Amino acid sequence: MNIACIGGGPAGLYLGILVKRSAPEHDVVVYERNRPADTFGFGVVFSDATLGHLAAADPESHEQITAEFARWDDIEIHVGGEVLRSTGHGFCGLERRKLLEILQTRAKALGVRVEFEREIKSLSEISADVVVACDGVASWVRDTLAPELKPHVEVRSNKFVWLGCTVPYGAFTFIFKETPHGLFRVHAYRYHDEGSTFIVECREDTWRAAGLAEATEDQTVAILERIFAAELAGHHLIKNRSIWRNFPTVRCGKWHAGNVVLVGDAAHTAHFSIGSGTKLAMEDAIALRDELLRSPLAGDIPAALAAYEARRRPEVEALQAAAQASLEWFEGTERYLRMAPVELTYSLMTRSLRVSHASVAKRDPHLARGVEKLLAATVGIAVDPPPPPTALPFALGPHRTPSRIAVAAAPGDEAPVAMGAAAAAGAGLVVTPTLTPQALATDIAAAGWSRMIEDVHSKGALVAVKLGTVGNVGASDAMSAAIQRAGIAGFDLLILDPGEDVTATEALPATLEVARALWRATAGSPAPRWIGAVVHDKPAARAAVVGHTAQLVRAGADIVWVSSRGDGSARLPAAPLADRLRNELRVATCVVGDDALLPDLDAAVAAGRADLVLVDRMPAGARRA
Ligand SMILES: Cc1cc2nc3c(=O)[nH]c(=O)nc-3n(C[C@H](O)[C@H](O)[C@H](O)COP(=O)(O)OP(=O)(O)OC[C@H]3O[C@@H](n4cnc5c(N)ncnc54)[C@H](O)[C@@H]3O)c2cc1C
Numbered sequence: 231m232n233i234a235c236i237g238g239g240p241a242g243l244y245l246g247i248l249v250k251r252s253a254p255e256h257d258v259v260v261y262e263r264n265r266p267a268d269t270f271g272f273g274v275v276f277s278d279a280t281l282g283h284l285a286a287a288d289p290e291s292h293e294q295i296t297a298e299f300a301r302w303d304d305i306e307i308h309v310g311g312e313v314l315r316s317t318g319h320g321f322c323g324l325e326r327r328k329l330l331e332i333l334q335t336r337a338k339a340l341g342v343r344v345e346f347e348r349e350i351k352s353l354s355e356i357s358a359d360v361v362v363a364c365d366g367v368a369s370w371v372r373d374t375l376a377p378e379l380k381p382h383v384e385v386r387s388n389k390f391v392w393l394g395c396t397v398p399y400g401a402f403t404f405i406f407k408e409t410p411h412g413l414f415r416v417h418a419y420r421y422h423d424e425g426s427t428f429i430v431e432c433r434e435d436t437w438r439a440a441g442l443a444e445a446t447e448d449q450t451v452a453i454l455e456r457i458f459a460a461e462l463a464g465h466h467l468i469k470n471r472s473i474w475r476n477f478p479t480v481r482c483g484k485w486h487a488g489n490v491v492l493v494g495d496a497a498h499t500a501h502f503s504i505g506s507g508t509k510l511a512m513e514d515a516i517a518l519r520d521e522l523l524r525s526p527l528a529g530d531i532p533a534a535l536a537a538y539e540a541r542r543r544p545e546v547e548a549l550q551a552a553a554q555a556s557l558e559w560f561e562g563t564e565r566y567l568r569m570a571p572v573e574l575t576y577s578l579m580t581r582s583l584r585v586s587h588a589s590v591a592k593r594d595p596h597l598a599r600g601v602e603k604l605l606a607a608t609v610g611i612a613v614d615p616p617p618p619p620t621a622l623p624f625a626l627g628p629h630r631t632p633s634r635i636a637v638a639a640a641p642g643d644e645a646p647v648a649m650g651a652a653a654a655a656g657a658g659l660v661v662t663p664t665l666t667p668q669a670l671a672t673d674i675a676a677a678g679w680s681r682m683i684e685d686v687h688s689k690g691a692l693v694a695v696k697l698g699t700v701g702n703v704g705a706s707d708a709m710s711a712a713i714q715r716a717g718i719a720g721f722d723l724l725i726l727d728p729g730e731d732v733t734a735t736e737a738l739p740a741t742l743e744v745a746r747a748l749w750r751a752t753a754g755s756p757a758p759r760w761i762g763a764v765v766h767d768k769p770a771a772r773a774a775v776v777g778h779t780a781q782l783v784r785a786g787a788d789i790v791w792v793s794s795r796g797d798g799s800a801r802l803p804a805a806p807l808a809d810r811l812r813n814e815l816r817v818a819t820c821v822v823g824d825d826a827l828l829p830d831l832d833a834a835v836a837a838g839r840a841d842l843v844l845v846d847r848m849p850a851g852a853r854r855a
Contacts, residue, residue: 231256231522234358236350236371238262241364241494241511243333246342247288248519258342259358263349269330270471272394272428273300273421275323275402275505280513287516294332298324300420304401307575308461310408310567314575318593321402321505325421329508353490360522360531361490364511367478369496379492380483385476388561389437390502391450394468395428397461404578405461406563412436413564414457417503428467429502430454431560437474447472477501477557481550485543486535493518498546500553503560504582510546517541544799551800552582554769558806565813569838572600577809577837583801586829587619587836601836606855617855619835620828624658624842627760627788629722631658632690633854634835636820636844639663646682653691655848660686661694664727667712670695676715683720690854694723696764699734699741713745717752717759724749725791727764738763739781746786760788762820767794767807776810783817791844793822801830809839820844828852 233249235242238260246258276299285292299322307314337344350356350365353374363371372381398420405416413436417429437443445453451467458467480499485492494511521538525531559566559581566574576597579585591598602616609623609630620634637652639645641663649660662679670676679695686693695716697709716724726742728734734741742763750758763782768775779790790811796803808821820842821834828849834840 231360232358233258233360233362233522234356235260235362235364236356237363237365237494237496238264238330238334238344238346239364239366239494239511240329240333240508241496241515242362243330243337243342243344244288244291244512245362245364245493245515245518246337246344247291247333247340248515249522250337250340250342251288252519253523254341260337260342260344261348261350261356262344262346265346266331266334267327269327271326271392272468272470273323273419273426274326274329274508275321275419276509277321277505280509281322283513283516287512287519288336291332291336294336295324295329296322298328298332298422300324300398300422302399302401302420305579306399306401306403307571307578308403308405308407309571309574310406312571314571315401316575316579316594316597319402321419323419323421323427326508328422359489360535362493362518363490363496364493365496367480367495367499369492371490372480372482372492372496375487375490378484378487382481382483384479384481386479386501386557386561387434387476388431388557389434389442389474389476390429390431391454391472391474392470392502393428393430393451393454393472394470395426395462396424396465396468397426397428397463398422398424399426405458406567407457407461408567409436409440409457411439413567415560415563416458416461419505425468433561433564442474450474479550479554479557485539486532489531489535491518491535491538498550500549501557501560503556504549504553506549506553510549513545514538514542547797547799551797551803552584555800555806556582558810562810562814565810566838569813570604572597572604573838576601577839580833580837583805583830583833585833586827587832588829590833590836598836605836611855618853619832620843621853621855622835623855626659626692626723627758629692631692631842632656633658633852634840634842635659635831635848635852636661636694636842637848638696638844638846640846646678646685649682649693650685650689652848653686653689656852656854657691657848658854659692659694659723659842661725661844662696664696664698664729665712666698667706667708670712670715670719671708673715676719679716679721680719687720692722693720694725695719695721696725696727699726699728699738700731701733701737709741709745710748713748714752717749721759723760723762723789725762725764725789727791729764730766735766735778738778739785742782742787743785761786762789762791762818763787764791764793765807765811767792767804769794772807772810775807776814779811779817780815783815787817789818789820789841791820791822792840802826802834805834805839808834809837812839812841818842 794804
């Protein structure tokens with residue numbers, strides 16, 4: 231088999247190494263447009279988990295790579311003049327140049343033909359059984375085959391520049407620096423004894439205000455050295471093709487077409503804040519080697535390429551979901567600056583939604599306890615050890631839910647019984663299925679709900695009624711009557727849900743305003759009862775969803791119920807939007823978690839993403855404080 235790789239980055243070189251190591255009879259050529267020592271960037275980070283895969287795939291290069299590692303366990307956060315340290319995170323890094331040097335030498339030794347200074351400009355230049363496009367984030371191969379591969383490149387809003395510095399940081403270091411121009415974020419990590427990678431990121435308005443839009447590379451270095459003079463303490467920044475860029479998130483509908491296959495950044499990117507691009511590229515190479523060598527006897531290369539994609543896609547998409555949550559955190563860091571340092575640290579540590587409260591407690595018990603104590607204090611609880619985040623009460627209007635867990639009943643006749651059972655199991659709030667006004671059309675129907683409410687109250691929980699809104703009629707007569715009966719029946723919270731109805735969604739702020747007046751005018755409560763609305767996430771139109779929610783808040787919503795369909799690749803997919811709404815609009819949020827696990831729900835509450843979490847059933851281990 232002849233394999234031609236376009237691009238001699240980690241993906242192309244590692245694939246060559248793995249194929250020749252397992253099956254030297256195959257011919258592998260790597261075309262690289264640059265010279266051997268030309269490279270961009272400074273250090274790359276690996277997590278401990280990645281290393282196991284590399285050790286199994288090629289022990290020789292693994293040994294050389296790990297021998298070069300700078301290792302660190304701690305994460306240090308510089309914010310508001312304070313420096314916080316979180317422990318137990320296990321990372322290592324090395325210079326990108328060194329990594330490429332190791333891979334180039336190993337590839338050569340195994341008989342991979344690496345042709346430097348050879349830029350491939352057209353697929354017609356190559357004749358091979360398999361053409362591997364590992365030409366990086368700006369892959370022209372991907373663009374050429376766009377009709378089949380269906381690439382989607384989303385250019386993110388923040389500006390960033392990849393620099394080095396002469397400070398050998400002892401920990402993975404995040405610096406959040408407020409300036410008159412706005413907030414700068416730094417991601418810095420050591421890659422050898424005398425230096426660290428120093429990535430600077432900021433919003434575009436900050437970048438312009440600081441004069442960086444028109445700055446040359448040298449001027450960028452000078453401006454940033456002035457801004458970070460205190461953190462650099464006399465050390466210098468180092469440039470290397472340090473051009474300001476916007477991060478492009480690359481996704482493709484398909485990774486192969488005919489005998490051409492995409493690998494590494496050409497197929498997918500993951501934001502640098504989770505430091506996984508090189509790992510993904512090298513793990514792609516492992517899977518592609520396995521599948522190519524499994525099937526050539528059958529001669530079915532397209533089948534091998536399809537098997538490679540099927541094997542890699544779930545992991546890549548899960549990592550991209552984590553990277554998306556992480557990049558959104560960094561795009562909106564300004565909104566977290568009002569948090570107490572311990573809460574901000576916790577929010578940062580759990581930003582990718584892959585680190586649960588249980589993992590924080592394991593890695594850094596001090597941080598987990600710190601945030602638990604802080605949260606408990608906000609509701610007047612001072613016991614030691616503090617209760618877990620979801621076990622704490624929450625002030626919902628005039629009442630307190632005894633825990634942060636809300637349980638939604640499934641539709642059907644059994645709903646009232648299920649709600650009583652959820653309250654008995656320790657839920658803080660139980661929620662009706664989405665009701666039409668007909669479900670509260672008569673006093674007899676309301677009396678039925680009233681009995682359920684009494685039962686739930688006797689078990690210490692509160693009760694929410696969720697009413698579906700239809701079209702743009704606002705609070706129609708039937709709706710008005712239903713709201714009044716719900717109030718008289720004794721529900722503690724009214725939630726309006728427009729479902730997927732576009733007109734009802736657009737009309738929701740107006741509907742809510744009318745409904746709120748009716749709800750508050752209903753007798754039977756010592757203080758105004760809360761009203762809320764359901765907001766469905768649309769990641770592609772996030773700004774519009776935030777704008778819509780702002781209207782709901784202006785119309786008087788006390789809480790928003792945030793739901794997201796997700797695509798199965800993220801845990802708690804509604805959490806990033808809930809986070810943004812809670813911290814930007816300062817409105818209480820309930821994140822819809824369906825069947826999420828308790829440690830993820832605890833993290834959502836502890837990180838200040840949600841006040842309540844809504845699930846289908848009480849998660850194992852959940853309790854009230
Ligand atoms: C700021 C920043 C920080 C990062 N930090 C980390 C980190 O800490 N850890 C981590 O794991 N990842 C990190 N990454 C991501 C990482 O750099 C990439 O994911 C990784 O390099 C992907 O490897 P690759 O082989 O797919 O592509 P690349 O490394 O981009 O290699 C592609 C190669 O193809 C060559 N090429 C392109 N076109 C042609 C052509 N037409 N003909 C011949 N050759 C061609 C290029 O010269 C290049 O050598 C970071 C990325 C950025 C932007």
